[in-house]
Amino acid sequence: MRSIRFGYGISKPRAIDIDSNDLRKSNEILREMPELQTCIGCGSCTASCTAGNLTQFNFRRVHTLVRRGEYMGAYEEMNKCMLCGKCRLVCPRGINTRGLAMLIKRKLGDF
Amino acid sequence: MKRRVVIVGGGAAGMATALGLESRGVEPVIVERDTEMGGKVRNWHKLFPTFTPASEILDPLRRSIAERNIECRTGVAVETVASDGVTLAGGERMAADAVVMATGFTLFDARRKQEYGYGIYDNVVTSADLEQMMNSGRVRLADGSMPRRIAILHCVGSRDEKVCQSHCSKVCCITGVKQAIELKKMFPEADVFNFYMDIRMFGPGYEELYREAQQSYNIHFVRGRISEASPMINGRIQIKAEDTLTGRPLKMSIDMLVLMVGMRANDDNGLLAASASLDVAPNGFMQSRDPFTGAVRSPREGIFYAGAVTAPKSLADTLAEAALAADAVVDYLNRTQR
Numbered sequence: 001m002r003s004i005r006f007g008y009g010i011s012k013p014r015a016i017d018i019d020s021n022d023l024r025k026s027n028e029i030l031r032e033m034p035e036l037q038t039c040i041g042c043g044s045c046t047a048s049c050t051a052g053n054l055t056q057f058n059f060r061r062v063h064t065l066v067r068r069g070e071y072m073g074a075y076e077e078m079n080k081c082m083l084c085g086k087c088r089l090v091c092p093r094g095i096n097t098r099g100l101a102m103l104i105k106r107k108l109g110d111f
Numbered sequence: 112m113k114r115r116v117v118i119v120g121g122g123a124a125g126m127a128t129a130l131g132l133e134s135r136g137v138e139p140v141i142v143e144r145d146t147e148m149g150g151k152v153r154n155w156h157k158l159f160p161t162f163t164p165a166s167e168i169l170d171p172l173r174r175s176i177a178e179r180n181i182e183c184r185t186g187v188a189v190e191t192v193a194s195d196g197v198t199l200a201g202g203e204r205m206a207a208d209a210v211v212m213a214t215g216f217t218l219f220d221a222r223r224k225q226e227y228g229y230g231i232y233d234n235v236v237t238s239a240d241l242e243q244m245m246n247s248g249r250v251r252l253a254d255g256s257m258p259r260r261i262a263i264l265h266c267v268g269s270r271d272e273k274v275c276q277s278h279c280s281k282v283c284c285i286t287g288v289k290q291a292i293e294l295k296k297m298f299p300e301a302d303v304f305n306f307y308m309d310i311r312m313f314g315p316g317y318e319e320l321y322r323e324a325q326q327s328y329n330i331h332f333v334r335g336r337i338s339e340a341s342p343m344i345n346g347r348i349q350i351k352a353e354d355t356l357t358g359r360p361l362k363m364s365i366d367m368l369v370l371m372v373g374m375r376a377n378d379d380n381g382l383l384a385a386s387a388s389l390d391v392a393p394n395g396f397m398q399s400r401d402p403f404t405g406a407v408r409s410p411r412e413g414i415f416y417a418g419a420v421t422a423p424k425s426l427a428d429t430l431a432e433a434a435l436a437a438d439a440v441v442d443y444l445n446r447t448q449r
Binding site: 064067 | 322325326329330331334342351356358359360362363
């Protein structure tokens with residue numbers, strides 16, 4: 001039966017719901033790289049990122065979302081990273097951001 | 112004959128100024144509105160960034176005041192100030208050669224931010240309440256259980272024109288970090304989230320403590336102000352905020368909400384200022400002569416300031432300023448030798 005198109009749909013809530021998010025992967029990532037918690041959200045990693053200058057890729061946003069348990073699409077996003085490591089050179093907190101890019105891909109490959 | 116200086120306020124600023132003056136041969140008299148000396152620090156448990164018990168700072172001050180027989184008039188308010196003395200409530204006049212105003216600040220009343228439910232729901236407490244709970248040795252939820260998830264909200268009554276407090280209270284950022292660590296030490300299994308607008312770590316060791324909170328204590332920092340807190344059917348509290356670093360709304364349920372209440376100006380600053388033609392800054396605090404070399408001087412000769420009466424200050428800043436105020440008073444007394 002052909003579905004009827006009413007011309008509208010139902011939007012999913014955009015809010016990050018910490019209660020319903022599964023934080024296990026996020027906690028695993030933080031356990032392997034506790035320094036990620038010292039991120040002050042300055043955006044240096046995104047500012048220096050070659051991929052971010054040419055595409056919508058925003059490394060700071062992706063790893064912040066991962067920390068909040070929002071994994072959907074993170075792996076695909078991280079594929080835009082070319083692992084050049086410039087973000088690691090500029091991070092004022094000394095976070096191994098290049099290592100983090102690989103860690104996120106390793107942990108979230110099945111999402 | 113010794114020259115006499117009236118100090119209005121018997122908190123840390125007033126006591127430290129009195130000790131500075133006494134050691135230079137001046138006779139200080141402290142007038143304290145409360146029935147007990149010690150001011151706000153009396154109700155504080157531990158001090159940032161070193162977790163020094165507040166009593167370790169306050170007790171020696173109080174002891175020295177007693178040992179040196181410095182006159183303290185407690186339980187009496189000051190109604191007018193002038194360079195030659197003060198008038199007490201009831202009309203008594205106290206003559207002096209100079210006056211130091213060390214009247215401090217007032218804690219912001221969190222009930223004015225009704226959206227956070229302070230005084231309405233259980234388990235919404237202020238930073239000052241938490242210090243008292245820690246002083247009593249028992250931090251628990253209203254039903255006696257231990258919190259599993261705690262949110263700490265910065266800037267309650269600071270940087271908020273809706274409640275006429277546009278200034279930054281300066282010390283709440285580091286207090287939020289300090290209390291987050293203390294909570295995490297008490298409840299290692301609990302998750303602690305700090306909701307902030309900016310993190311202002313201005314003092315020595317503060318940034319280091321912030322980093323330690325993140326890295327060693329696994330305390331979460333979310334940049335965004337909580338917009339509202341509401342009670343849930345299971346007795347927990349649901350909070351909503353924007354996680355501004357991801358650009359998405361965020362919600363979660365928590366067991367305890369700690370509001371970092373700011374420092375606001377005393378209500379009677381205006382009256383005291385009017386009695387001596389002093390200036391009040393737009394935020395209600397007393398206006399110093401200038402912020403550089405005249406921080407402890409009022410625009411009027413013979414009236415001085417010490418501590419948080421002129422702006423929110425940490426205890427360290429307050430004690431440093433008390434020494435400066437004592438200096439300035441002695442300098443003034445020498446210039447106006449009888």
